[in-house]
Amino acid sequence: MTLQYPNGCHPYNRSRPTCSPPSGYPDPEEGIDWMNATPLHIGIVACSAEGAALCYRTLCAEGAQRMGPHAHPEISLHTHSLADYVACLDARDLDGVAALMLSSADKLARAGADFLICPDNTIHQALDRVVADSPRPWLHIAQEVAAVAAARGYRRIGILGTHWLVDSDVYPADLAARGLDYARPPQDDRLLLGRIIMDELVYGVIKPASVAQLQGIVERLKDDGCDAVVLGCTELPLVLNDGNCALPTLDSTRLLARAALDRALAPAFDVARGGTAP
Structure with missing residues (x-):
């Protein structure tokens, strides 16, 4: 996968409370104790409700398949009104689209997100206008x-x-x-x-x-x-x-969500293989 990093930006690792594994907890991938691991925090820059909901549900459902019952990385979501995006698109105002995306990115960074995804293909037209000023790196849906x-x-x-x-x-x-x-x-x-x-x-x-x-x-x-x-x-x-x-x-929605899961879980894999978390 390809992360688009803003100038000098990289994901941060944060501690999370631990809890006891639920009954029937499966063998973790590659022997990782997911209940005591620290996946990265995923930020969703949403646009439409249906697409954002499908992405969120995929992260939670497939996170549980990989990490154990009810488990998934920390996720935050922010969206401006779809009407605001449509107005910019109708006016061919990609700077306006970028401003909305960057506003969401700033809010998600303050909420603790380590990297960002946008489950909306159309507004990726403006992503190259966002990355340089973004407080967090992005995964690009078309690249995935x-x-x-x-x-x-x-x-x-x-x-x-x-x-x-x-x-x-x-x-x-x-x-x-x-x-x-x-x-x-x-x-x-x-x-x-x-x-x-x-x-x-x-x-x-x-x-x-x-x-x-x-x-x-x-x-x-x-x-x-x-x-x-x-x-x-x-x-x-x-x-x-x-x-x-x-x-x-x-x-594209599910492929982006799966790439985000791969990215969020990568630090735990690195540690399990003898490396260090970012």
Whole structure:
């Protein structure tokens, strides 16, 4: 995984209260006593409710799978109103988007977060305007997705998301850096994607007719030579998955959450292997 560090910034390790393991506590990974370990504190810079909730649930559920019943790293979340982000995006004001993200970053740093993630693909357009002034480093969602796509052997990736995301360079650069080709849906499909996402999915509304339309977009990307699609909107996993699509899916929300877990648990692995915590 690739952490984007601001000038001179690095994660900090903090002590946490310990507790007794619950009944039935599984064997920890690599012999690590997770109840007495100190994972890093994850900060979530949220944008939409559905995407942020899915990311948070993934961190908690998969944290428990790795650390034991009910266990997960410390997590803090902050979000400005989605309306504030949409207003900036409609005005093509990426500086405004960056200011909102940096405001969340500052609040999360004060809450103790060691590093930051943003479970929203669209506003990653502004991340390069945030990193230099950020009090904490970031994981980049497109970098994590591109790494997994390459590891799975995919060659041509279809990009699904809001029209702001699909029209942007958020994914093309990181896919190209891994030697991967990509395809964007045609304009009519981009508008359809945007309408379903912004008018339905961000409110948690799921309509069978809309799901069928999204599946049709994936079919057309397959016809265009794609061998996988990135669910480049954090609400799309609510309705699309490997089981109902013509192509394998790259769930950006869950892939980012898993990368964050890897990063948060890395200090304990380092100590268990004879190193020192950061």
